[in-house]
Amino acid sequence: MKIVLAAPRGFCAGVNMAVDSLDLTLEHFGAPVYVYHEIVHNQYVVDRFKEKGAVFVESVDQVPEGSVLMFSAHGVSPEIRRAAAARNLTALDATCPLVTKVHLEAIKYAKQGYTIVLIGHQGHDEVIGTMGEAPEAIVLVEDEADVAKLQVADESKLALLTQTTLSVDDANRIIEKLRERFPSIQSPPKGDICYATQNRQDAVRTLSAEANVVVVLGSQNSSNSARLRELAADQGKRAFLVDGPDDLDRNAFCDSDTVLITAGASAPESVVQATVDWMKNEFGATVETATVREESVEFPLPKPLRQIAAAK
Structure with a gap:
């Protein structure tokens, strides 16, 4: 392995x-x-x-x-x-300051009389907090079907924001549909999806080409981790989202597998290393690191x- x-x-x-x-x-x-x-x-x-x-x-x-x-x-x-x-x-x-950025954008657009279309997942903590800034002005959209059903009072006063931890590809598809229906819709000059979410998705998209299995370390309620698993599955890979090695089934792997291991933005490195150790012990796996992008944000x-x- x-x-x-x-x-x-x-x-x-x-x-x-x-x-x-x-x-x-x-x-x-x-x-x-x-x-x-x-x-x-x-x-x-x-x-x-x-x-x-x-x-x-x-x-x-x-x-x-x-x-x-x-x-x-x-x-x-x-x-x-x-x-x-x-x-x-x-x-x-x-x-997170990147979440605060979305809150401030929501407040600004609401004060200017805009209806705000928030792309995100119903019930996610971040979405609840953002919608609470201007509940009377924000409409939640989860997918392209929601865009088709969207009714707004004034199409000339429409703005879009996104949850920070979305799939970049999914968000872009929804944004494209919104712009088709509402060509004058406004958006912030810099997108809301966070740099780390995008970087981890880019790494999976690039590196999964060399693997036939992808293991994402992260919890089931972690939006950005779930998107990584979905992205790997969309690339045709066997893909698992697990909290740690205790959640892995040895029978799900073969000695000949090439396994891409990544971790969502809230998963600690200690869990990554414990998973690597498990695979070394079970399969005698060798390890190499592949860097798609350097990060230095603090x-x-x-x-x-x-x-x-x-x-x-």
């Missing part, structure tokens, strides 16, 4: 920032620290933080008054911020945590 390790893979700048933020918050304030939604969509990361004293909640009402609450990397609506303030919580915001900690870090 031959393993091709895709690069880039794994943690993006936004996930690194969110994980570092929660680590520092636990260290400074002590347990428990409450987190609104999973800090990132990865079971290994969430379980590690639970062991350290993080408590993940789905409602601000679950947080005792006066406690420390962190908003996850996916962002939250103004309603959640107001609820946190009403409970006198010390609120720390680990929202996001600073939220301002209150920068001050805490500086005082250490």
Whole structure:
């Protein structure tokens, strides 16, 4: 067996920032620290933080008054911020700056009287947060069929935004349909799909040509990880999305396989290496790394945590 390790893979700048933020918050304030939604969509990361004293909640009402609450990397609506303030919580915001960009765009277009078409997945934490910025102005579109059914009051005042973790190809198909139906639709000068999502998809698209099996490390509720598995399957490969090696079935592989291994933007490198070790042990696999693009993006900690870090 031959393993091709895709690069880039794994943690993006936004996930690194969110994980570092929660680590520092636990260290400074002590347990428990409450987190609104999973800090990132990865079971290994969430379980590690639970062991350290993080408590993940789905409602601000679950947080005792006066406690420390962190908003996850996916962002939250103004309603959640107001609820946190009403409970006198010390609120720390680990929202990815690229998600914040989409929120600000939504606010801008809504103030200008636009109807906003948001391309995304119903119920995803990021979509819920973005729609909460201007619920009366935003319409969610999940696929091309939704575009065909779309009815808007004023076609001359229409703007589009996207969830940051979509499939680039899927989003482009939907955007193309929107532009066909509504030629004057506005969009931000720079697209919303995040650099890391795009880079990991580009790596799978390029490198899957040399493999017959693709293993994506990531959790089932991770949108960007799920898109990687779908992309590999669309390339005609046997493709698996798993949290780690414990989820792999030896019978799904052959000694002669060439396996491309990648990881979604919220999957830790330790899980990648554990999967590589499993394949080495089971199949005597050899490993090579194939780099499609270098990444050097870094996001600073939220301002209150920068001050805490500086005082250490």
